[in-house]
Amino acid sequence: MKLKTLKELRKGWQLYALFLLPLLYIIIFKYVPMYGAQIAFKEFNVTKGITGSPWVGFGQFERFFRSHEFWRLLKNTLSISFYTLLASFPFPIALALGLNYVRNRRFKNTVQMVTYAPYFISLVVLVGLLLQFLDPRTGMINTVLGWTGLGPYHFMAKASWFQSIYVWSNVWQNTGFSCIIYLAALSGIDPALHEAAVMDGATKVQRMRHIDLPGIMPIAVILLILNTGQMMETGFEKILLMQNSLNLRSSEVIDTYVYKVGLVSQAMNFSYATAIGLFKSVIGFILLLVVNQTAKKLKQESLW
Amino acid sequence: MKPSIMKEAGADRWFTLLNYAVLSIILIVVLYPLIFVVSASFSSSTAVLSGRVWLWPVEPTLEGYRAVFKNAMVVKGFLNTMFYTVAGTGINLVFSVMAAYPLSRKDFRGRNGFMLLFVFTMMFSGGLIPSYLLVKDLGMIDTVWAMLLPAALSVWNVIIMRTYFQTTIPDELLEASQLDGCSDLRFLLRIVLPLSGPILAVIALFYAVGHWNQYFNAMIYLKRAELYPLQLVLRDILVQNEVNIDMLGDAKTAAARQGLRELLKYSLIVVTSFPLLVVYPFVQKFFVKGVMIGSLKG
Numbered sequence: 001m002k003l004k005t006l007k008e009l010r011k012g013w014q015l016y017a018l019f020l021l022p023l024l025y026i027i028i029f030k031y032v033p034m035y036g037a038q039i040a041f042k043e044f045n046v047t048k049g050i051t052g053s054p055w056v057g058f059g060q061f062e063r064f065f066r067s068h069e070f071w072r073l074l075k076n077t078l079s080i081s082f083y084t085l086l087a088s089f090p091f092p093i094a095l096a097l098g099l100n101y102v103r104n105r106r107f108k109n110t111v112q113m114v115t116y117a118p119y120f121i122s123l124v125v126l127v128g129l130l131l132q133f134l135d136p137r138t139g140m141i142n143t144v145l146g147w148t149g150l151g152p153y154h155f156m157a158k159a160s161w162f163q164s165i166y167v168w169s170n171v172w173q174n175t176g177f178s179c180i181i182y183l184a185a186l187s188g189i190d191p192a193l194h195e196a197a198v199m200d201g202a203t204k205v206q207r208m209r210h211i212d213l214p215g216i217m218p219i220a221v222i223l224l225i226l227n228t229g230q231m232m233e234t235g236f237e238k239i240l241l242m243q244n245s246l247n248l249r250s251s252e253v254i255d256t257y258v259y260k261v262g263l264v265s266q267a268m269n270f271s272y273a274t275a276i277g278l279f280k281s282v283i284g285f286i287l288l289l290v291v292n293q294t295a296k297k298l299k300q301e302s303l304w
Numbered sequence: 305m306k307p308s309i310m311k312e313a314g315a316d317r318w319f320t321l322l323n324y325a326v327l328s329i330i331l332i333v334v335l336y337p338l339i340f341v342v343s344a345s346f347s348s349s350t351a352v353l354s355g356r357v358w359l360w361p362v363e364p365t366l367e368g369y370r371a372v373f374k375n376a377m378v379v380k381g382f383l384n385t386m387f388y389t390v391a392g393t394g395i396n397l398v399f400s401v402m403a404a405y406p407l408s409r410k411d412f413r414g415r416n417g418f419m420l421l422f423v424f425t426m427m428f429s430g431g432l433i434p435s436y437l438l439v440k441d442l443g444m445i446d447t448v449w450a451m452l453l454p455a456a457l458s459v460w461n462v463i464i465m466r467t468y469f470q471t472t473i474p475d476e477l478l479e480a481s482q483l484d485g486c487s488d489l490r491f492l493l494r495i496v497l498p499l500s501g502p503i504l505a506v507i508a509l510f511y512a513v514g515h516w517n518q519y520f521n522a523m524i525y526l527k528r529a530e531l532y533p534l535q536l537v538l539r540d541i542l543v544q545n546e547v548n549i550d551m552l553g554d555a556k557t558a559a560a561r562q563g564l565r566e567l568l569k570y571s572l573i574v575v576t577s578f579p580l581l582v583v584y585p586f587v588q589k590f591f592v593k594g595v596m597i598g599s600l601k602g
Contacts, residue, residue, distance in 0.1 A: 012413070014488040015406040019418070022403035025456050026422060033430030033438050050437070095330065098323050111327050113585060114335050120580040122517035124535045125573050128542030129337060138566055140340070143355040172334065203315045237520045241543050255432075262433040263524055270433050277431030285428045 040275035053271075060275035069257065077253040077280075080239070081231045083167045085224075091175040093220060096182035097208055115176025127241040130169055131156065157246040166242060166251075170235070181223070182216050189215040222295070229291040232284035254280045345369070345570035349563030352570065368571030371564060378572065380530060381537035388451045388533055389515040396511040397504065399457045400465055405492050407462070408469035409478075422459050439525060450525035451533070455514070461507050468503040469496060502590040509587045516580055534576055542569055 035050075040060055042053040064070055095115065102108040118126075133139050134155040142152040155161045189211065197207045236255035243251045254276060262273030339359065344352050348363035356362050372378055406412045407419060429435075435454065444450040473496055481491050497504070519535035526532060540546045 012409075012411060012488065015409060015412050018402045018489070018492075019406040019412075022399050022457055022462075023418070023421075025399060025453075026425060026459075029435075029438070029454055029456070030425040030429070033434035034428070035430070036434030036437055037430040039434070039437075095327075098327050101320070101323055102327065107324070107327075111331050113588065114331055116584070116588065117338065117581060118334060120513055120584055121577050122519070122535055122538075124517070124519050124539045124542060125577055128538070128569060128573060129341065131543065132341075132566075132569060133337070138353055138355065140355065172337075175330075176334065204319045205315065240520075241539065258432055259524075263436065270437065274431055274433040277433060281428055281431055288427050 037274055037278050037281075039271050040278045042271055044271040044274075056271075060272050061279060063272065064276050064279065069252075072249075073252060073254050073257055076250060077232065077234055077255075080163055080166065080234050080253060083163055084170055084235075085227055085231075087167050088171050088174060088178070089220075089224060089227075091171055092178035093182055093216065095175060095179040096186060096216070097212055099179070099183060100186045100212065101204060101208070112176070115179070117176070118173040119177035121173065123235075123238045123241060126169060126173060127238065130165060130242070134165070156242070156244060159247045159249040159251070162242065162247040162251045166235075166239065170238075181219065185216045185219045186212060225291050225295045229288040230284070231287055232280050341570050341573050345567070345574045347567070349560065349567040352567050353559075353563040367564065368567040369575070371568045372571045372575055377529070377532070377537050378534070378575075381532050381534035382575075384531060385516060385534040388448070388518070389512050391448075392452050392455065392515040393508055393512045395452055395456050396458070396461075397508055400462050400507060401492075401497070403457060403462045404465035405469060405496065408466045408473075410475075422462065426459050436524060445525055446527045446531065448531065451515075451518070451521060451531075454521065454525075455518075458511070458514075461510060465500075465503060465507060468500060473499060505587050506590045509584065512583075513580060538572060538576055541572060 039050055039053060041055055041057060042050075043056050043059075044050070045053045048054075099108055099111060102111075121129075133141055136142055136152040136154045141155070145153060155165060193211050194207060197211060202210070232254070234253045234255060236253060236259070239251055239253055240256050240259065243256065258273045258277045258280075261269055261276065340357070343359060343361045344357045345368050346361040346364050346366070347357045348365050349367065351357055351362035403422070407415050407422075409415070439445060439450055439454060444453065477495060478491065481495065486494075517535060518533065519539055522531075522533050522536045523539075526536070
């Protein structure tokens, strides 16, 4: 038995040789930082390094839970996630259902081509666009508001507007691309179902309601569950770009705070920032496990 | 019988009409901002500043583009981004194939363990600061390696690729080749990769888009301006509104400078986004396949 294993290993040595480099990459760039995350329980000192710094237990975490930032960060993170989840869920489905009933190929291709395009625009450009359109003096939105006598309005300086601007620009950017998966699911539906329904005199609305929608429901539920598992992950690179001192009240999330505490502020505090980041990672991980368990209970396909 | 058919045909007609109407609205909502930006970039600075551009260019000029290409930072950033994108995507593809192919083989011992090791990194991470410290300890801060190596592989793309290999390369093909004495490496290079054109194209596009649009890693890992990618230069101009006076060259008055400053932003957006938007329609037909495989579980 053992000999056989050895022989098999030798026969497959080229596969292991191939696999070596990616494996090293994963260990160095993914697992070493996990090991480094121990500084969350230490008072990190640059000269002493990660292993040499003294342990302080849960001190950094306690400090975070007691700080007045804690609830605000948690609230912003969760509310941006929920808002994004709810707003970006129905549109790709609706778009896919609609496109599925378009006979005119050129129109269909045009809509697809155009709605996918924003996905390729960089976050920097997207935020730049938002700033241009919403600019209180030269922006188009305010020019229009000016006609009605309502403007000018400084959207980016209002904390109450931040989350809506963030979420709806997300919807604008990603709806087209997200609908691809539903289109693929729709094309997998047995055409015989539609033929039978037409024979029975079903309208298109009825076919959509009773054939298409149940057809894509499983995938929709899986995606929804998947996204719920990502609750703690906000699009922080975009938030960081949209942030300014005036909208901070509703735009500061855990990730942006970690970045600022760890890498930007004068009194850089690696340990404290790592602790906050670790708190987020652990909650996110638990969420993912719970969500997958729920999915299994619902007899939906599990994630792994 | 007959009236009911008539009625249903009527309902369907309304549905189709409504469907086209809604889709047209969506089309306009997505397309309009894009058209506006392109039109504004070709308009005169006074027209942009006074908000006279609505659909087509007003008083067409190229002064915005002239200002863009006169700027050394933008040109340098463009070249840097080209390098990061080409080199980075190359590394990504090689690494992804090297990881995905062995993982797709049923006779690869320990593959479930390796798979778990890979997938776990998608669910849990050490976080921003430990990653930063690692890159710092490796001495990669302020070098091009910081832009290439920390993102050498995406586990998600490896899973997509692995699933593709598993579903499209029949086992019989491998067995037949092995009987002919073909080595694993040769089989991969001569048989598997030539059969995997579509997935390689999609994955390459995803990686390339990631590199092209990357700004955050550059922001935390790079200090020297001559290494800056385009997105970072762009961020200074578009988001921080830091426009170098030299860029506005011949604009004499404050008003003219203000106008050119706005115009420049539109031209810059077009120049930056153009390369990707040109490439993507060619790969678009493979999207469905790529995304669909990605949705199957690994």
